[in-house]
Amino acid sequence: MPIEFTHVPAATWRNEAGAxxxxxxxxxxxxxxxxxxxxxxxxxxxxxxxxxxNIEGAASVLDSAxxxxxxxxxxxxxxxxxxxxxxLAALDARGKxxxxxxxxxETAGDDAAGHVAAWQRxxxxxxxxxxxxxxxxxxxxxxAFYSVxxxxxxxxxxxxVSIDIRLGGPSGTALKVAGRHADVFELAPGSIxxxxxxxxxxxxxxxxxxxxxxxxxxxxxxxxxSGYSAFERPAVELADPPARAALTLLSYAxxxxxxxxxxxxxxPWAISTAGRETIALVRNSVxxxxxxxxxxxxxxxxxxxxxxx
Numbered sequence: 001m002p003i004e005f006t007h008v009p010a011a012t013w014r015n016e017a018g019a020x021x022x023x024x025x026x027x028x029x030x031x032x033x034x035x036x037x038x039x040x041x042x043x044x045x046x047x048x049x050x051x052x053x054n055i056e057g058a059a060s061v062l063d064s065a066x067x068x069x070x071x072x073x074x075x076x077x078x079x080x081x082x083x084x085x086x087x088l089a090a091l092d093a094r095g096k097x098x099x100x101x102x103x104x105x106e107t108a109g110d111d112a113a114g115h116v117a118a119w120q121r122x123x124x125x126x127x128x129x130x131x132x133x134x135x136x137x138x139x140x141x142x143x144a145f146y147s148v149x150x151x152x153x154x155x156x157x158x159x160x161v162s163i164d165i166r167l168g169g170p171s172g173t174a175l176k177v178a179g180r181h182a183d184v185f186e187l188a189p190g191s192i193x194x195x196x197x198x199x200x201x202x203x204x205x206x207x208x209x210x211x212x213x214x215x216x217x218x219x220x221x222x223x224x225x226s227g228y229s230a231f232e233r234p235a236v237e238l239a240d241p242p243a244r245a246a247l248t249l250l251s252y253a254x255x256x257x258x259x260x261x262x263x264x265x266x267x268p269w270a271i272s273t274a275g276r277e278t279i280a281l282v283r284n285s286v287x288x289x290x291x292x293x294x295x296x297x298x299x300x301x302x303x304x305x306x307x308x309x
Contacts, residue, residue: 083213
């Protein structure tokens with residue numbers, strides 16, 4: 001099972017006001033080159049200005065020499081589905097399969113009804129996106145949240161538009177939407193048991209739609225000055241030495257996690273160190289495990305324990 005690493009820029013996980021590095025062409029080229037050299041597969045593009053700015057940032061990645069894939073963040077309230085479908089279809093044609101759409105849940109405070117309505121809106125939005133990406137002729141739609149007249153995305157390829165959808169959220173309402181639409185589920189951070197239970201819940205809901213085998217899982221983690229920890233909360237400690245950090249990641253990989261979304265790596269030193277001392281160790285351990293015992297879980301805790309010890 002290949003393990004992927006996705007870079008999450010600091011402005012995304014800290015909600016910082018600073019401009020993302022994608023806005024500076026020269027800095028973007030340097031950063032993308034560092035990430036590629038460190039072993040990253042993908043980068044999150046999440047500009048506070050919304051989807052149009054994210055599409056512009058993603059286009060800068062596609063126009064560079066970098067082979068990294070892109071996860072484009074989007075809050076559905078920021079742009080009508082027909083406009084979003086057209087812009088994303090154009091980006092997909094440009095990226096030739098390298099673009100995924102990361103749909104962010106809306107904040108509805110403690111209002112349960114508002115929370116349900118927000119996710120129902122996301123559900124209808126995604127239904128419309130998929131229909132717009134696949135339809136051969138214009139259609140009308142009248143729903144609880146959106147009204148579309150003559151909806152159509154021109155200049156689609158012969159197979160339409162195929163963009164992976166990324167969703168997350170631990171509530172039952174969020175899981176229902178994810179089970180129906182998600183290609184990748186972004187997990188909430190937590191202990192091995194907590195993450196495993198959430199994965200089981202997501203798979204069960206996806207199975208209701210015949211999609212249990214089509215779902216992949218991503219786990220956010222953070223690397224800071226004091227070592228590794230779970231994204232946003234200290235439920236997982238991935239402390240030095242690097243081999244022990246890799247061991248923890250591999251323990252999560254045994255659950256079926258295929259992607260780690262790594263935040264906190266923004267300096268050249270931090271990126272290169274993580275690539276050399278942790279990402280490479282995880283990849284090498286997975287490769288050895290699969291070569292020795294193909295078909296079994298990717299991680300080998302006993303072997304890596306001896307390296308870490």
